[in-house]
Amino acid sequence: MAIETKRDDSFNESIDTLLAQINDFIDYNTFNKIINKLTDYAEIISEGKISGIINFNFRLNSNQTNKVVKLLEEIQAITRIYNLALKGSKDLELEYISLIFSDVENPENSSSYINLKNLIENRLTHQVQQYNVNMSKNNTTLAIPLNELRGHVKTFADMKEMDLAISTKAQHGIIAASLHDAYTTLLDKPEFWNDRTYMKFFFNEDDPSKKKILLLKKERRLSLKEIGNSVKETLDKLHAIMYNRMQASRELSQSEPGLFSDYSARNNRAETFTDRMMLTPFGKQYGVLIEKIISRIFDPTEQNAIRSIPEESIKEKTAQLFQAYKLRTDMTKLCDEVLNVGGYLLAQDYGIKTFTEKFLYYDRKESFSKFYTGSNQEQIDQFLSQIFQIYFEESFSSLFKIIKSLDMKKFACAFIIKRIYLREGENLTNFGFFFIRVIARTGGIKAQ
Numbered sequence: 001m002a003i004e005t006k007r008d009d010s011f012n013e014s015i016d017t018l019l020a021q022i023n024d025f026i027d028y029n030t031f032n033k034i035i036n037k038l039t040d041y042a043e044i045i046s047e048g049k050i051s052g053i054i055n056f057n058f059r060l061n062s063n064q065t066n067k068v069v070k071l072l073e074e075i076q077a078i079t080r081i082y083n084l085a086l087k088g089s090k091d092l093e094l095e096y097i098s099l100i101f102s103d104v105e106n107p108e109n110s111s112s113y114i115n116l117k118n119l120i121e122n123r124l125t126h127q128v129q130q131y132n133v134n135m136s137k138n139n140t141t142l143a144i145p146l147n148e149l150r151g152h153v154k155t156f157a158d159m160k161e162m163d164l165a166i167s168t169k170a171q172h173g174i175i176a177a178s179l180h181d182a183y184t185t186l187l188d189k190p191e192f193w194n195d196r197t198y199m200k201f202f203f204n205e206d207d208p209s210k211k212k213i214l215l216l217k218k219e220r221r222l223s224l225k226e227i228g229n230s231v232k233e234t235l236d237k238l239h240a241i242m243y244n245r246m247q248a249s250r251e252l253s254q255s256e257p258g259l260f261s262d263y264s265a266r267n268n269r270a271e272t273f274t275d276r277m278m279l280t281p282f283g284k285q286y287g288v289l290i291e292k293i294i295s296r297i298f299d300p301t302e303q304n305a306i307r308s309i310p311e312e313s314i315k316e317k318t319a320q321l322f323q324a325y326k327l328r329t330d331m332t333k334l335c336d337e338v339l340n341v342g343g344y345l346l347a348q349d350y351g352i353k354t355f356t357e358k359f360l361y362y363d364r365k366e367s368f369s370k371f372y373t374g375s376n377q378e379q380i381d382q383f384l385s386q387i388f389q390i391y392f393e394e395s396f397s398s399l400f401k402i403i404k405s406l407d408m409k410k411f412a413c414a415f416i417i418k419r420i421y422l423r424e425g426e427n428l429t430n431f432g433f434f435f436i437r438v439i440a441r442t443g444g445i446k447a448q
Contacts, residue, residue: 413443
């Protein structure tokens with residue numbers, strides 16, 4: 001019991017350390033959205049997909065995204081599983097499953113839980129055979145001994161540390177170990193080693209205290225209910241951080257006389273700020289025109305109409321624009337196509353990867369994960385940036401006919417970005433944030 005308490009204390013310290021690292025770029029609301037996306041997630045999640053779920057607003061870099069993944073793993077909200085990589089590569093492919101369910105008392109009532117459990121069992125059936133073949137065992141249906149898996153986990157870690165090629169035996173051992181950790185959590189039983197289906201896959205000879213330790217993380221395995229509590233505690237901690245910051249901000253504002261007269265005035269801060277923007281000399285001169293353009297771009301009725309455009313029509317226009325981009329043709333000559341595609345994307349609630357799969361990946365023999373890598377990703381990002389730059393300049397052409405100087409254009413871009421944030425806020429789609437990023441670059445604005 002004392003050892004378990006010590007481990008739990010270490011577990012909480014580890015989470016607090018990670019929270020201290022991420023709370024500058026992940027607040028309570030953002031993390032809550034991530035958790036909601038992962039709740040009852042019924043499929044195995046690829047490495048790219050988990051990054052998309054976390055970085056849904058394109059504000060994080062890869063290092064920040066990885067820290068959030070690490071936090072989710074630490075609280076066991078997700079668990080990693082390994083798989084053999086695509087043909088031609090000796091590396092293992094990293095995937096994840098979500099262990100957050102809306103009904104932790106009776107998870108078997110959830111179709112997402114059943115689907116996920118079936119997926120892991122199917123993988124285990126195949127992996128037991130593969131494991132036994134690679135270990136040169138005569139019977140391919142033998143349950144895998146856990147003491148062997150621990151040896152493979154150690155070998156895998158040692159080889160990784162020394163940057164050596166991983167042997168086939170160690171690879172299949174690490175795949176089986178990752179599936180073991182995922183499956184025992186999904187079984188959600190105090191004595192999972194007595195489950196008949198579990199015994200088809202694994203031979204567990206451990207003493208009771210050792211049986212509760214995960215093979216890969218070497219941490220105590222949490223039940224689904226404990227994982228739910230762990231997620232809630234993490235959200236509570238982030239909420240407390242956000243609340244403390246708000247309190248500190250209020251105390252600071254109260255110490256400055258005349259800034260706020262009462263609570264009501266503080267509560268209407270955003271509205272006051274909005275009015276003040278329009279009352280600046282720039283706002284008085286150009287504010288009405290900018291508001292009119294933004295209203296037209298983000299008009300809900302217009303966006304609903306745009307969403308109903310057949311995908312085939314957008315696919316044709318996108319293909320035409322992408323061809324022009326690759327041939328370095330002046331895309332402003334295809335202004336109508338740019339406006340159609342740009343407007344369509346602003347109304348969709350998905351990101352660059354889904355866009356690529358829908359509109360740029362077709363009639364290809366290679367898999368999408370192989371297609372959407374490295375230079376292709378960069379090329380697609382630049383292509384979309386060019387579309388939204390032209391879309392922006394064309395949409396605001398009536399403003400930029402009046403504003404000529406670079407300094408004024410930079411100020412106008414900053415004003416437009418703030419107005420979009422204030423007006424649209426949480427309603428912005430992934431491409432809405434991408435659009436803002438392009439406006440910032442167009443105006444030469446850093447750190448937007």
